[in-house]
Amino acid sequence: MKKIATIAAVAALTASSLTMAQSFQEAFDMNRAMYGAGATFEWNGKSYNTSYIEEELASKPANQANAQALFDAAKAKLAEVREAGFAWRDNVKYLKQAKEALEAGEYQKSMDLAARSHLQSRVGLEQAETAKNEWILAVPPLN
Amino acid sequence: MKIIKTTLLAMSVAALSQTAMAAKTGATLSTVDPEADRIALQEYMKDRFPDTPVSEYVNGIYAVDAASRAQWEEIEEFPPYELDLEEGEELFNEQFANGKSLADCFDNGGEGIRQNYPMWNDERKTVVTLEMAINECRLQNGEKPYGWKKGPIAKVSAYMAYTSRGNEFVIDIPNDDAKAAYLDGKKFFYTKRGQLNLSCADCHLTGTNRLVRADRPSPALGHSTHFPVVRSKWGNIGTIHRRYEGCHRDSRSEFLKVQSETYRNLEYFQTYMSNGLVVNGPGSRK
Numbered sequence: 001m002k003k004i005a006t007i008a009a010v011a012a013l014t015a016s017s018l019t020m021a022q023s024f025q026e027a028f029d030m031n032r033a034m035y036g037a038g039a040t041f042e043w044n045g046k047s048y049n050t051s052y053i054e055e056e057l058a059s060k061p062a063n064q065a066n067a068q069a070l071f072d073a074a075k076a077k078l079a080e081v082r083e084a085g086f087a088w089r090d091n092v093k094y095l096k097q098a099k100e101a102l103e104a105g106e107y108q109k110s111m112d113l114a115a116r117s118h119l120q121s122r123v124g125l126e127q128a129e130t131a132k133n134e135w136i137l138a139v140p141p142l143n
Numbered sequence: 144m145k146i147i148k149t150t151l152l153a154m155s156v157a158a159l160s161q162t163a164m165a166a167k168t169g170a171t172l173s174t175v176d177p178e179a180d181r182i183a184l185q186e187y188m189k190d191r192f193p194d195t196p197v198s199e200y201v202n203g204i205y206a207v208d209a210a211s212r213a214q215w216e217e218i219e220e221f222p223p224y225e226l227d228l229e230e231g232e233e234l235f236n237e238q239f240a241n242g243k244s245l246a247d248c249f250d251n252g253g254e255g256i257r258q259n260y261p262m263w264n265d266e267r268k269t270v271v272t273l274e275m276a277i278n279e280c281r282l283q284n285g286e287k288p289y290g291w292k293k294g295p296i297a298k299v300s301a302y303m304a305y306t307s308r309g310n311e312f313v314i315d316i317p318n319d320d321a322k323a324a325y326l327d328g329k330k331f332f333y334t335k336r337g338q339l340n341l342s343c344a345d346c347h348l349t350g351t352n353r354l355v356r357a358d359r360p361s362p363a364l365g366h367s368t369h370f371p372v373v374r375s376k377w378g379n380i381g382t383i384h385r386r387y388e389g390c391h392r393d394s395r396s397e398f399l400k401v402q403s404e405t406y407r408n409l410e411y412f413q414t415y416m417s418n419g420l421v422v423n424g425p426g427s428r429k
Contacts, residue, residue, distance in 0.1 A: 085405075087397035088338045120338070127336060135334040136170040138344050140187040142179045 024048075054115035054122075062108035071098050074114040077121035086124040086131075091117050175326045177316055181416050184348075188364050191351065200365030201423045207352045208359050215427070223373040224301060224425040227380045231302030234295050239284040245299065248280035257307035257422045261314070261411045263321035270324050270407040274300055274382055291401045292385035297371040301380060304371065304424030312368065312422065314415040328412030331405055332363070337396030343409075346390075358429070367414040369426030380425065383410060 022030075024043055031041040032050045039050045057073070060066045074095055081087045094117040101110035168174040185197055192207045199206040205215045235245050235253065246252040250259075260273035271279075274296050278288035289296035316325050332343045346360040353359065370383040377385075384401035387409060391398035399405055 082397070086336055089392060089395040089397055090338070091397065124336075127340065131334045131336070135330055135342070138333040138342060138348070139169060139180070139329070140183045140348070142183040143186060 052119060054119045057118070058111045058115035060111070062111060064102075064105075064107060067102050067107040067110040067114070070111050070114040070118070071095075071102055074098065074118040074121065077118050077125075081121040081124040081128070084125060084128040086128040088120045088124055091120040091124075094120070170330075172319060172323055172326060175322060175329070177322070177325055177415055180329065181418060184364055184416050187348065188351075188362055192362075197364070198420065200362055200417075201368040201420050203365065203369060203426070203428060204352065204359055204361040206365070207362060211359065211429070218427050223427050224371075224380055227298045227301050227373065227425065228305055230295075231298035231300070231305075234299050235302050239281070239286050241284055243284050245277060245280055248276065248283070253303060254306040255310060257304045257424065258310040258312045259314075261407060261414055263315065263317055263324065263411070265317065265320065268320050269404065270321075270411045272384075272402065272407055272410055273303060274384070275402055275407070277303075291382065292388070293377070293379055293381045297380040297382050297385075300382060301371045301425035304422055307422040308424075310422050312414060312418045312420055314411065314418055316415065324408045325412050325415060327405065328408035328410070331409050332412055337391075337394035339394050341394040343390065361428075363413065363416065365417050365420050367410060368417050368420050368422060369424045369428075371424060372426040372428045374428050376429065 022043075027041060027043045028048070028050065031039060035041075035050055037051045037055050040047055041050060042048075057066075057070050060070075078087065078091055078095060081091075094113045098110045098113035098117060101107075101113060169176060169180065188195070188200065189197070195206050202212075202215075205212040238244050246254075250256055257273060260276070261270045263269075264271045274291065277296060277299055278291075281288050289299070316322050335342045335345065344363065346355065347363040347366065350360045351362040367383055370386070371380050372386075373380045374386075382401070384406050387406050388398050388401055
């Protein structure tokens with residue numbers, strides 16, 4: 001009886017800790033939603049900021065080298081998300097506009113557009129990863 | 144030692160219970176069961192719309208929304224696809240330069256066969272849609288293929304559907320290769336994608352007859368029975384792949400080419416879901 005009670009208690013504790021432990025992504029999303037970009041938060045004893053990687057890349061000095069690097073990164077990311085079959089509708093449009101701005105010497109504009117394209121690709125890849133295990137949960141079960 | 148063993152056992156129980164809650168079947172080739180999927184979809188719709196007989200789902204949204212149905216019945220008094228049917232029949236019977244016609248490429252002279260499409264072609268290891276078969280017939284006989292989405296292809300397809308009205312869909316999944324194509328279509332249907340993070344199922348399963356702005360999405364069951372359709376929004380007749388493209392775009396996804404393998408697999412899955420329902424194409428829709 002005591003053994004069963006111990007098993008039940010540990011099982012309950014383990015199950016609740018599995019569901020209650022906040023992942024880094026959950027902590028990031030919560031702080032991002034509350035404080036926006038550029039804020040800092042603590043997770044597992046370390047400090048992090050709430051900016052997306054694209055916001056950090058687009059805030060580098062607006063020059064040809066940085067704009068070209070961000071454009072190249074966005075282009076590579078788009079190829080990756082297309083391969084996965086999860087590209088978003090307007091992504092390629094932003095990348096084309098980024099290229100036009102880059103060629104016109106409008107570096108900040110180009111970096112902002114390439115960052116937007118990169119963000120869409122990155123989130124599309126996250127969708128693809130989530131879909132791998134979760135699509136089946138939407139299928140009606142046979143009772 | 145005993146405490147450690149007990150703790151480990153308890154953790155295993157907890158881990159197992161987590162897994163059991165998430166366990167589902169039908170996501171892999173070894174577990175997918177098309178017939179179970181078809182019955183489950185019917186059961187889902189029966190549960191959501193208990194007053195709608197399964198046979199009514201060939202009428203799309205008009206099976207479950209009385210107000211839209213009244214308007215649709217009035218439209219159907221003078222069907223907007225009548226002229227398309229006449230043109231489709233003429234095109235169907237048109238002689239190719241070599242003296243043959245579309246009728247020579249199909250079983251039963253191409254009449255009353257809509258219920259067999261899309262079909263699995265085991266030599267080519269691919270799904271062949273009716274529109275694909277029409278265009279391949281033209282190519283094989285030295286004619287130019289039609290455009291894929293509207294115009295002649297939709298008119299000929301409409302005529303062929305019309306000659307099949309009342310026949311029950313009998314889509315066959317003969318082997319594991321075909322089952323893999325079905326599974327690919329099923330996966331596409333239920334997968335969320337695009338900037339709006341929407342799957343086909345979000346609108347046409349859980350979202351059926353629920354307002355999306357001013358529109359009510361149709362039920363997935365019976366989707367492919369009534370195509371091609373004249374849509375009020377289009378102002379002309381179009382194929383189901385034209386609709387797939389539009390839906391895919393509306394989820395803010397980078398949409399695929401019509402008649403791509405993915406869309407053909409989607410049509411294969413969707414039409415299998417309609418097995419047992421009758422062909423009633425062409426149709427008219429909002």
